[in-house]
Amino acid sequence: MYEIVRYEGGVYRNNILKEWIEDVGGFVIQEHVMQLDVYMTVAIPRSELENFKREAKKYKGKVVETPLAGIEIAVVAPSLSRHHLPHTACDIAEYLRRYGAKSNMIGLAHGAGKDISSIKEREKRLIEEHDLAVYVMGNFESCIKDKVHLFEVDIPVVVTGGPEKIxxxxxxxxxxxxxxxxxxxxxxxxxxxxxVEEITKLIIKRKEELSYDPPVVPPVVLKDILEKNVEEIYSILSPMPIVTQLDGLRVKLDYDTYHDKIETVKVGKYLLKDIAEVKRSHMKNYILIKIKPTSEVIG
Known part of the structure; x- marks a missing residue:
């Protein structure tokens, strides 16, 4: 199992530290260099986490544990109008990023109105591509209760709103x-x-469930393999060309153009299509990869 943490340090001997990370079987998921400061999101084997903390101190850096790193969260608002956006949803999405999560904001087409609110099947499938959904609701208790049907998606859900309790x-x-x-x-x-505490509880529970029959290859390992075998990934201008999830990846390449190439990438003795479901994402026609459980592949 891998732990995803954030490293904060300087550029001094940073390449040596990255070599150490690779030597112990870790991966640099994302790196930002700002003048003399370096910020890296790192996937490190759980057994090497304490060693990594000690190694970071040698280079005047520190390791910050990020409980939500490596997951993708949908921040869902009932609509994209001024009635429901932007301040609360924007702040929630930004706050989740501080804890390492990749957040995407989604506004429902017909989520407004107590009596007429609804969620389309396509919207539901888009939300279910994420690891967890945070619904950003309003101030009225009766309104939130009348819209509970919007929360009926097949992933963990946290609801936020104005009333203190509901x-x-x-x-x-x-x-x-x-x-x-x-x-x-x-x-x-x-x-x-x-x-964040409520989200962390749900993510820990989900990780425990996955630990009984984990993905046949960890998502961070598959991410590294794709980066080494699909050169087009380096032409993506997005800050995160590949987004890691608990049980898969979102690759920001066009599905129609690149899915054949992605499916035939060698992962050990398998082709990717043999150990994962490679499908069209409802988000911008990206490629969504869901890794199969170990028992389904090995038996």
Missing amino acids: DIPYPYVGNLGRRAHRLRHSEERQALKKM
């Missing part, structure tokens, strides 16, 4: 309703922290 069958975090300002007050910051 009786719904989903994890709920209050004090995060509609605002005309950024979330910078004390009670709002505390609510954001509580939201």
Whole structure:
């Protein structure tokens, strides 16, 4: 198993540190160099995490554990109108990124209105491509209760809203309703922290479930293999050309053009299409890879 952490340090001997990471079987998922500072998202074998912390100190750096690193979260608002966006949803999405998550904002086409709100099947499938969904709701308890059907997706869900407490069958975090300002007050910051705690609980539970029959190849390992075998990935201008998930990857290449090449990448003694489902994403026609469980491949 791999732990995904963030390294913060300087450019001094940074290449040597990256070589050490590779030597112990780790991977640099993402790297940002800003003048003399280096920020890296690193996947490291769990058994080497303490050694990595000691090694980082040699280069005047530090290792920050990021509980949500390596997961993709959908931040869902009932609509993209001013009625529901932008401040709360934007702040929530940005706050999740601080903890290592990759967040995508999604606005429903017909999520507004207590009596007429609905979620399309395509929207549901798009949300279900993520590891977890955070629904950003409004200030009225009755409105949230009448829209519970919007939360019926096949992934873990956390609901946020204005009322401090509300009786719904989903994890709920209050004090995060509609605002005309950024979330910078004390009670709002505390609510954001509580939201991360609820998300972390669900992610830990999901990781435990996957540990009983894990993906046949860890997503970070598959990411490294794709980067070495598909040169077109380096032409992607996105900051994260490949997004890691708990059980797969999102590759930001056009499905129609590149899915054949992706499917035939060698992963050990297998072709990728033999150990994973390579399918069209509902997000910008990207390539979505869902890795099969070990028992399904090896038997």
